[in-house]
Each structure stands twice: as C-alpha cells, then as structure tokens.
Amino acid sequence: MRLAYVHLPRFPVQRRVLEAPALAGQPFVLVEEVRGQRRVAFASTAALKAGVRPGSTLTAASALVAGLSHFPHAFAAEAAALLSLGEALLVLAPAFQLDAPEGLWLDASAAGLCGGEETWAARVVEACAAQGWRARVVVADEAFTARALARFGVRRAEVVPSGEGGRALAPLPLSALEGAETGRLEALRALGLATLGEVAALPATAVVARGGAEALRAHRMARGEEPSRFVPTPLPEVLEEVLSLDWPAESLEPVLFGLKTLVDRLCARLSGRRRAAVRLTLAFRLEPSGEAQVALSLARPTAQAKLLLDLARHRLEGLTLERPVVGLRARMDEDCADPGQQLVLGDGPAGDAALEVVLSRLATTLGEEALFAAGVEGVHRPEAAVRPRAFRPPARPEGLLAELGGETAEKTREVEAALAERPARLLPQPAPLEVALGVGGELAGARVEGRWRRASGLAGPERLGGEWWRGGGFSRDYYRVHLEGLGLAWVYRDGRDGRFYLQGLFD
Amino acid sequence: MGAAAERTEGTAEVLEQLRERIRKLQAAPRAYLATLRTGVAPFDALLPGRGLPLGSAVELCGEAASGRTSLALRAVAAAHRERRLCAYVDGPGQLYPPAAAAMGVDLERLLIVRPREVKQLVWTAVQLARSGAFACVVLDLTQTGARLALAEGKKLADAAFRGGSLLLLLTAPEAPGDGMLRVRTQAQGLSGLRVEVVRSRQGGMGAGALVPWEALYPALAAARGHVAAGMHPRELLGGGDQGFQRVRTSVERNGCGVMGGRPGRDRALPSLGAALGLGARH
Structure with missing residues (x-):
C-alpha cells in the first residue's frame, strides 16, 4: 500500500x-x-x-x-x-x-x-x-x-x-x-x-x-522498513464548522468574511464526501450571550461555496441583529448525493444561482410556507389529493446528456387517467349551490356569482366515496355542468345532505 | 516500431475525431426557446409569433370558467417539455395541481407561490420573472379584488423582458390589466370558448377563433360529443319546457358501492336463489 x-x-x-x-x-x-x-x-x-x-x-x-x-x-x-x-x-x-x-x-x-x-x-x-x-x-x-x-x-x-x-x-x-x-x-x-x-x-x-x-x-x-499501520479516521456524522471572531463584529463585512471561511470549508468537506447541501443552518453567537439563526434551504442541492455564500449574503442583508457577533457556526441539516453536473462547453451554472437567490428573496418576504411544489396524493377526496412539498426541481440535463436526449435520463411520469377529468381550479372550500331542478330531478340551473345561470349540458354522475373506515366518510355524485355565461363547472351532490355544491371550474 | 507507429496514428485519428465533434457541438445552434405553444392550434394561430413569446407579458382575461387557466397551464407544459422551470403565483389559491399534471405540467418543475397578502402578488411575479430562472410565470389575479395599475403592468412587462420569461396574467373582465397584449376568453356554451385578441401592439387585434372544449380537456371529449348530439338547452328561467337531456357516465371510483352503502355490511347482498334455481325465499 x-x-x-x-x-x-x-x-x-x-x-x-x-x-x-x-x-x-x-x-x-x-x-x-x-x-x-x-x-x-x-x-x-x-x-x-x-x-x-x-x-x-x-x-x-x-x-x-x-x-x-x-x-x-x-x-x-x-x-x-x-x-x-x-x-x-x-x-x-x-x-x-x-x-x-x-x-x-x-x-x-x-x-x-x-x-x-x-x-x-x-x-x-x-x-x-x-x-x-x-x-x-x-x-x-x-x-x-x-x-x-x-x-x-x-x-x-x-x-x-x-x-x-x-x-x-x-x-x-x-x-x-x-x-x-x-x-x-x-x-x-x-x-x-x-x-x-x-x-x-x-x-x-x-x-x-x-x-x-x-x-x-x-x-x-x-532503513525504511517499519511496517505501516494505516487506520482510516472515521468521518463525523454531523457536518459542522465553527469559527470564533477575535473581535465582536458590528457590521456585515467581518461577518461575511468569517462566513466565507466557514462555507468554503463546509463545501470542501461536502465535495470530499460527494454530497451536496440541501438545508443548512447558520448560527451567529452574540455578545454577551444569545444566538441568532438563519436557515438556508436550497431548491437545487449544491456544494458550490460561491452559491451558498451569495445566498447567505442575501439573507443576512435583510437580517438585523441587536448585538455584535462574536462567533459563527454552520451546520448541515440535510444533504444528498451529488451526482455532479456536466456543463455545456463554455457554459456556467448561472441559472442555479439566479434561482436560489430569487427563492431566498421570496422566502424571506413571504415565508417558507408560501413557496412549494405540489405532490399528488393517491386519495379520492379531491380537496385532499394535493400535498405541498419542498420545491426541488430536477437538474436540467445539459451537455452530452442533453445531446443524447434528456428523456432517457428522466423517468416517464404517468398520470392517472381520472385526473384528466378534473377541473383546473378547485375552490378552497366547496360552495353550497342554489339550484333549480328539472322535472326528472336533474340539475337544470344554478345560481353562481349572484345570478341564475342555465345549465345547457350535463355529464355524470361520477361517484366518489370513501373514508367510511375512518368515520366521517363521504359519498358524492359529481357532475360536469355547462352553465351559461360561465363555462364548465364541477358540481357534486352530497350523499349525506342531498345538497349540491360547486367545487371546481374547468377554467 | 510498426505497431507503435500504428498506435500513434490511431490515437491521432481519435483525437481528430473528438476535435471535430467538439467543433460541431460549438458550431451547432443552441436550442433556443423563443415561444411557448400551447398546442391549442386556434389559439396559437391568433398570436403574432404563432405562440406565446418569451420575454413578454400576455393577459388572458375572461369569466370564471372560460379556459384561461387551461391555456396558461398548457403554456407551462410546453416549457416543461423543454425541461424549463415555471412558476404559478396563485392569488385566489384555486390551482388544482392534479388537473395541471394531467395537462402535461411537470409538478416537480412548477413552483407554486401563494402570498398571504394581495399586494404581494405583483411583486412576487416581478421577482420571479426578472430572475430569468423561470421560462413562464403565471400570475393569477382573479377573485382577489386586485386590479392591475398601468405602472404595475409596465413593471411586469419590463420584468418579463429583462428575465426573458413569459409572464401570463390571468384576470377577470371586471378587473382587467393594462399595458400588455390582452386575449379575451369567453365560454360559448357547449361549442367551446371564443378567444380574441383585444389589445395588441404587434398587430392581429380583433382576430378571434373558437376553441372547442375538447382541445382543452381531451378526456371529456367522448362524453361531450354525446351530449352535444342530443342536447337541447332547456329554457329554464324563461319558462321553456324542452326536455333536458344528459349523458349518464356513471363511474364508481372506489369505496362505497350501490347507494353509497357497503354491500354485505350496510346492505344485504342480493339473493342468488333465483340464479341458482332454488326459487324465491320468503
């Protein structure tokens, strides 16, 4: 060896x-x-x-x-x-x-x-x-x-x-x-x-x-014949870097300088482990006591120190600390495997930086919960079929991978056929609908947005039901109704109270 | 010596091939996305570039169910086919992602933003469009009570231009936007929806077309065709007495069975006696 x-x-x-x-x-x-x-x-x-x-x-x-x-x-x-x-x-x-x-x-x-x-x-x-x-x-x-x-x-x-x-x-x-x-x-x-x-x-x-x-x-x-004993050092589970400032920092610049050292080391360690940062926390130790924390969450996991530092700089610009900073700590809360990125000749990953910066800006102003990507749940109650999750878009294939056809690199996503019959807009809460019924009991018109509208066509019912095993189950007969002057609406008759509700619009 | 010379020649040849390949890659035009086509031919044909041009702002103005959202989502799907990112600033909080997925939207590449305050909607869209990280940004102002001022419209258009993004503004007729190309959408009963360019600096103003519902919701085409064939709008409020017809496309997805009950638990199972020739039991 x-x-x-x-x-x-x-x-x-x-x-x-x-x-x-x-x-x-x-x-x-x-x-x-x-x-x-x-x-x-x-x-x-x-x-x-x-x-x-x-x-x-x-x-x-x-x-x-x-x-x-x-x-x-x-x-x-x-x-x-x-x-x-x-x-x-x-x-x-x-x-x-x-x-x-x-x-x-x-x-x-x-x-x-x-x-x-x-x-x-x-x-x-x-x-x-x-x-x-x-x-x-x-x-x-x-x-x-x-x-x-x-x-x-x-x-x-x-x-x-x-x-x-x-x-x-x-x-x-x-x-x-x-x-x-x-x-x-x-x-x-x-x-x-x-x-x-x-x-x-x-x-x-x-x-x-x-x-x-x-x-x-x-x-x-x-003589150079001493038998070698090489015992690899185990890697710590938590990725953390700590830095003490010699003098309490009262402005942004010295903090950023220290932060650069910290982030550089953290990213070098990530690169060594072939990992990329997903979520990390920056903690600022204040004088004489106390700590302020800033959480950074990345849409595109990265191990690039420059990108992380830009993001941190942006977040710190909007942060007001009441006391001087005497120490910094950066801890990796979540990381993932870093497969690397093949760039096009002469290209640079500038888009990722722009994405992270704008997401950071929005998260700071609107709150983290205001930004999300939607996940579709396999449930039949329409309003429960969506689950917010963190926005982590897949990387765009570039270079040779794109030349060869990015489709091969991405799994084909299949969508359940029933979803094609769902409206593009779903009301936050189903709205009770005042309806007029025809002689045969079918829905003939409804009062929507303050005025009566004639039903010029109707298709259905599509019965959705379930959750009876949990108590509070539901049974609904859904109809697609053409309401004049409005368009195609998604209406259901609730099996429990027999009333009609407007739940969505095929906008 | 001969073998070595052959090897050197082979290496030189491979290197030259690689160089040639690199030259071709560098010389090849980059895939450049200039317009987003919704795939709804009558709609795309109305627009100056036969599609929604990137770097500009377009307003889709119409009633609550006049196809604005579907058109916007189809533009988003077009961007996703090129593996670009899109954002949807959902003012009323009504976007239904499962339907979007069915239209071809890649939900992993769609950022949904729901600001708490109405006044943050335009600012959010401006930030997203200006960043250049998103190929298409949809700003839904319907049912929010917000009305876009001229200055805000210009700001949005400017952000879209700077970021090279397409900004789609969804508005209602009572609160239209300003300062950008406007397409009016209007439901035309069973036949479809009418789209019309009502404001444009690039020409084509007044051009309109009828888009059948099937173009927006292909899955509904079978049922719709059947309805259209035999359906006569009922003169409901006018006192007409024409028979109202409908298509029964009963579908039972899961859970409860007949009449909302669980066969064998909530209701007795039908007797098999007759089928087995045992006669009726009373």
Whole structure:
C-alpha cells in the first residue's frame, strides 16, 4: 500500500492567520497550560525569528518580543480543523488518517487515476493551497518514511519510489526519528551517528545486541522498513464548522468574511464526501450571550461555496441583529448525493444561482410556507389529493446528456387517467349551490356569482366515496355542468345532505 | 516500431475525431426557446409569433370558467417539455395541481407561490420573472379584488423582458390589466370558448377563433360529443319546457358501492336463489 503524508508546518499558526489575516507577519504565540504554567506551543515565524521557542514560558517569550500577542491553543479545535481538511482531500484519496496537530496520512493507492503519483502529490498540494494551507506532501511505501521526509525534507511534493525508502531517508538528521525514545537518540548520537543513513548502515544484529527491541525499531525506521499501520479516521456524522471572531463584529463585512471561511470549508468537506447541501443552518453567537439563526434551504442541492455564500449574503442583508457577533457556526441539516453536473462547453451554472437567490428573496418576504411544489396524493377526496412539498426541481440535463436526449435520463411520469377529468381550479372550500331542478330531478340551473345561470349540458354522475373506515366518510355524485355565461363547472351532490355544491371550474 | 507507429496514428485519428465533434457541438445552434405553444392550434394561430413569446407579458382575461387557466397551464407544459422551470403565483389559491399534471405540467418543475397578502402578488411575479430562472410565470389575479395599475403592468412587462420569461396574467373582465397584449376568453356554451385578441401592439387585434372544449380537456371529449348530439338547452328561467337531456357516465371510483352503502355490511347482498334455481325465499 502506498501512503502519502501531508505535513502542514505549524498548522495551528496557519489556521490562526487564515481566520485573522491581520496577524500575518506579526509575532504571536499559541500557549497551552502545562503544570500550571503557560508555555508556548506554537510560535509564528516573526516570533521564531525573535528567538521565541516552543516549550518556553509565556513570560520568557514576552520578554523577548515586546507586545507579543498570545492566544490559547485548543488541541480539539485544531484536530477538528485538520479533520475538515482531511475530508476535503477525500476528492483525491479514498481515506485519511489524522496525525494531529500538524499532518495527516492519505491513502495514495488511487494516485494512478490522477496521472501518476507526482501529479497526484502536486494536486494535493494545490488542494491544500486552495484552502489557504501551506503543505508538503511525500508519497512512500510506509508511514514513517513519508512522514519523516515531509517533516524534514525540503520539497513541496516528493515521491519515493517503491523500495527506496532507506535511500531517501539517509540524509535526514537523527531528530527525524521522532517515534524512537529520546534516550535512544542520545545513545545513537553518543556513538557519533548524525544521520539516518548512518544508523541504517549499522548491522542489525549489533543494534539488537546493544539496544534491544527499541533500537531495532529505530534501525528499521531508518532503513525504511517499519511496517505501516494505516487506520482510516472515521468521518463525523454531523457536518459542522465553527469559527470564533477575535473581535465582536458590528457590521456585515467581518461577518461575511468569517462566513466565507466557514462555507468554503463546509463545501470542501461536502465535495470530499460527494454530497451536496440541501438545508443548512447558520448560527451567529452574540455578545454577551444569545444566538441568532438563519436557515438556508436550497431548491437545487449544491456544494458550490460561491452559491451558498451569495445566498447567505442575501439573507443576512435583510437580517438585523441587536448585538455584535462574536462567533459563527454552520451546520448541515440535510444533504444528498451529488451526482455532479456536466456543463455545456463554455457554459456556467448561472441559472442555479439566479434561482436560489430569487427563492431566498421570496422566502424571506413571504415565508417558507408560501413557496412549494405540489405532490399528488393517491386519495379520492379531491380537496385532499394535493400535498405541498419542498420545491426541488430536477437538474436540467445539459451537455452530452442533453445531446443524447434528456428523456432517457428522466423517468416517464404517468398520470392517472381520472385526473384528466378534473377541473383546473378547485375552490378552497366547496360552495353550497342554489339550484333549480328539472322535472326528472336533474340539475337544470344554478345560481353562481349572484345570478341564475342555465345549465345547457350535463355529464355524470361520477361517484366518489370513501373514508367510511375512518368515520366521517363521504359519498358524492359529481357532475360536469355547462352553465351559461360561465363555462364548465364541477358540481357534486352530497350523499349525506342531498345538497349540491360547486367545487371546481374547468377554467 | 510498426505497431507503435500504428498506435500513434490511431490515437491521432481519435483525437481528430473528438476535435471535430467538439467543433460541431460549438458550431451547432443552441436550442433556443423563443415561444411557448400551447398546442391549442386556434389559439396559437391568433398570436403574432404563432405562440406565446418569451420575454413578454400576455393577459388572458375572461369569466370564471372560460379556459384561461387551461391555456396558461398548457403554456407551462410546453416549457416543461423543454425541461424549463415555471412558476404559478396563485392569488385566489384555486390551482388544482392534479388537473395541471394531467395537462402535461411537470409538478416537480412548477413552483407554486401563494402570498398571504394581495399586494404581494405583483411583486412576487416581478421577482420571479426578472430572475430569468423561470421560462413562464403565471400570475393569477382573479377573485382577489386586485386590479392591475398601468405602472404595475409596465413593471411586469419590463420584468418579463429583462428575465426573458413569459409572464401570463390571468384576470377577470371586471378587473382587467393594462399595458400588455390582452386575449379575451369567453365560454360559448357547449361549442367551446371564443378567444380574441383585444389589445395588441404587434398587430392581429380583433382576430378571434373558437376553441372547442375538447382541445382543452381531451378526456371529456367522448362524453361531450354525446351530449352535444342530443342536447337541447332547456329554457329554464324563461319558462321553456324542452326536455333536458344528459349523458349518464356513471363511474364508481372506489369505496362505497350501490347507494353509497357497503354491500354485505350496510346492505344485504342480493339473493342468488333465483340464479341458482332454488326459487324465491320468503
């Protein structure tokens, strides 16, 4: 099995800069609590240049750099961010294994589908860069070789040919043996060894005799023969992204900026899972407490960050928050499989954006319940035969699919024959009808819209009945009546009270 | 070497074929939907472009059951055949989707909007038409008490033009719209409905035609033909005494049986004695 290691140097620092671009180039550190002392876990490049080192106390670091900014290092949050990146990379690899806080392994067995391992590695670097991450990628036979070369190598993307792990590792310093015990490294240094190549050159029997199993492990690592253990990280069930703003935002722009980061990550994760957003909730944490939520529902499921962001921007423009926003959260409430979209040459999915924006605008003004698509129910009571449902039109086949005939892609919808005899308009409630009956008891005229109208023709009855098993059943004899000056009306005689009712118009 | 050269030649040939295919695809005229034909020939023939032109607003004005909705739904069905989206702004809340489905409307591609307030109807239609996401937008203003002002009519026409959509306005004769092509529909008893262009800037004003009911509701054709053959309108209120005839097309769809009862439960089953030669039992 071929493995790749994606190393993201000082990932927590990169993340902090991505979320607050003002920190770029500034000296700052991330601190953690170690035995009651605040110690530096990660330092920015500017802080490192000033002499700050990970492990030093915050007091010592602050003494080196005047006005050093410091932020808490939250391991769980960093791991979650790394997990998001791993999910986003699932577009290129079938599985990943986290190695928090600075890297992850990828299953590179599918690299052949991307034009070879070199191309694949370059694409992984590009995918990371697209999200703002600086990464180094190494593909090798086993996990240690890939990790050590990614962490201590210099190339952005590197492929170690199969069986040449030892040769590739040879120039690396002894500190690359991160899995080995510290004492063991010291022992190796005491022997005058400086590189992994020198360790690998030692005879295995002598290494075992002097250092035991642990030394043998270090020896095998240096030779690139450490057995790989790749355990794919399970994907979380809930897709959620959280972002804390450093300063309370009182205007739309900083909120939108944060939202872009959030939506970008969410969409990248969706793409990795081959899913598309159907419904998502944006939550805004307010200062000092409270939360405002905005639900976005899409007619055309999508994983395009730009479209979602446009939609969110539109919804936020009409939103008034009484307090500043200090945090954002985006949660996917419903998603579906994303089959992708084949576009026509030179075409773009602009129509989908227009659709989503207008639906969003209408939903904001009229309410979600005012917009719907109709579903036909298999019941006989006419007024109960319609059920509103969410408007999710099927995508329009384009490109080659349209050329070949979109009909093949869509199932043929069959309509029950009886529906062809139904009127185009159905009154919200059947209206009692004042009628005149002929000698034979047939309907001869009716009073509609305030005046008597002659029945010039009549067809029927069509008996509809049922629901007696539930109580409150119905039995109706329906007639199609030509009323002069009006047109064709759908009238029924109720079996319960014998009265006539107007229920629809064949308009 | 020979095999390799052959392979290279084959690849080059395939590539050239693919290039040629792409050139053809790019050069081929895009399927461009300019008009929506309802499929009701007499009606389509009246209109300037032999159909309802996209990018314009057309008013269908008529009585309550004069065929306006059916014509509009047939235009929607025409758009759905091209797999385009349509919207129906249902002011009175009377659209019956099962009937629309029977006319060829794809309910998955039809957005129904029912605003709570009458004043939101026109605004909604303007938004939908202007977006360009819908090929046809139907605005039903009947029985809402709303009367379209000239400015609103122009706004609707402008939105349809900008969005390249067809905007169909359904109105009643007592509250007609303004500022767009108007087609008057009028039921003509059993024979059908009369459609007439009563307002047009593109010409054809005054042109009219009779559309038989069968053209709008083909499923009713059999019964209708039978009725028309033997039916004489009764002089109901004028005191006439001509016999009124009707067609009995009794259909029992489900549920209750004879006389609304459940045979064997609400009513006794008819005796089979006579059929079995056992004689009547009393």
